Amino acid sequence: MRCSCFGGPRVDSKNGTAAGTLHGIDGDLLQDINHLSYKELRSATDNFHTSNKIGQGGFGTVYKGTLKSGTQVAVKPLSAQSNQGSRSTDIKLDWGRRSAICLGIARGLDFLHKEVVPHIVHRDIKASNILLDKDFNPKIGDFGLAKLFPDNITHISTRIAGTTGYLAPEYALGGQLTMKADVYSFGVLILEIVSGRSSAKPSWGGTQKLLLEWAWQLHEEGKHLELVDPEMGEFPEEEVIRYIKVAFFCTQSAANRRPIMTQVVDMLSRQIQLNDKELTAPGFFQDSDSPSGGPSSTKGSYADSTRYQMSSVPVRITEVTPR
Structure with a gap:
């Protein structure tokens, strides 16, 4: 063994x-x-x-x-008899479980970013790296790409690694790693949990759109609830929409417009009024060599570059001010 x-x-x-x-x-x-x-x-x-x-x-x-x-x-x-990713398909996740999973992951990331010394940037936050126990409590796993992040540095210049669909654009194209890369990946993960769809395959909305692109299109059209997994059953509409908007704050194209994980925990756990008028289009990165997803590479482009925006103006969120 x-x-x-x-x-x-x-x-x-x-x-x-x-x-x-x-x-x-x-x-x-x-x-x-x-x-x-x-x-x-x-x-x-x-x-x-x-x-x-x-x-x-x-x-x-x-x-x-x-x-x-x-x-x-x-x-x-x-296990030598591993089925390599086989999973039970008869488990139904209602909104209570899904929201608890989102909040648990957020708290875990907040712990890695703030409490562990030196701090840890995971670099590969995605659905397959989240373990659930028998009570559906989430555990962040697979730290093979993790980087230690002491207090006295602002970023790490590093080899790009991760998974297409979850990569923050400034990291995917420039190799500049900060904790905000994990925040971006977590935002994508929220959308996956709400929708029950994968971020890696660009085929949502009847076009070759990544999940984040399609979700943003629905946001612009005021059709947030069309993103929700139809198998989820009944759910509190306002709370689900708040989670979707938190995902957009986490995936802002400019890293300094994204909240830190402590603020994300606040936004998910409390009924904070989000100033979503300050939202700009998320940043998208798609690996040109792997249109259906997979490990990232330095060859890539911003999907739908006409929508990609960079801004140094800090976002304002009611009761929460990102840094």
């Missing part, structure tokens, strides 16, 4: 520094990688006890564990 393991940084409460297995932000690979034996991982997870299960997918089950050093880890025993 093979296992994959990701360990979070252990924070020194005395000086606020991180210790453990994660160091550095410059390279494409994490430095000081620890090689752990199967026996160590089995011990850390209490022999992969069901009480430590935090998620399951077609590739195997994910367990939380604690190493002897105190480092907390997530461990996935890779």
Whole structure:
């Protein structure tokens, strides 16, 4: 049996520094990688006890564990009989569950961006990287592309990586990574959760439009509810529309117009009046080599460039001021 393991940084409460297995932000690979034996991982997870299960997918089950050093880890025993992405299709997600999933992911990202030291930018927020437990509580998984982000830097210039349909345009074309790239991806994810549709395949609205493009078109036409998954059942219309508009704030073309995740949590969890008149068209990026989605590349273009807008004017949201 093979296992994959990701360990979070252990924070020194005395000086606020991180210790453990994660160091550095410059390279494409994490430095000081620890090689752990199967026996160590089995011990850390209490022999992969069901009480430590935090998620399951077609590739195997994910367990939380604690190493002897105190480092907390997530461990996935890779199944030789894996169906690679097989999923139960008879589960119906009502609005209560969908909204809770959106809010849970937002809180998780807020934790990564603000509470973990050094802060973490995930770089690959998408539906397939969100694990749900038996109560449908979301867990952010797959930190293979994650970057550490100390307080004293404004951005990281890095190799572009991620998934088409979720990539912030300024990152996809310029390689300038900030936390706002995760915010953008999360905005796309909200639209997927509301609509039950994939962002990767550009075929919505009867045209070759990405999900975000089609959703924006519906917004301009005042037809927000046409985006909603017909299988969702009854739902509170005003709340669903608020979530859709939050998605548009998160996907603004200029990164400085997007809220930080703390503000996103506020907008989703409270009935805040959004000043959606300040919204401008989202930024779109489509990989010209992979029209149906897949890993991103440096070859690309802004989809429907006549709608792409860049602005340095900060967005104003009632009771919430992004920075």
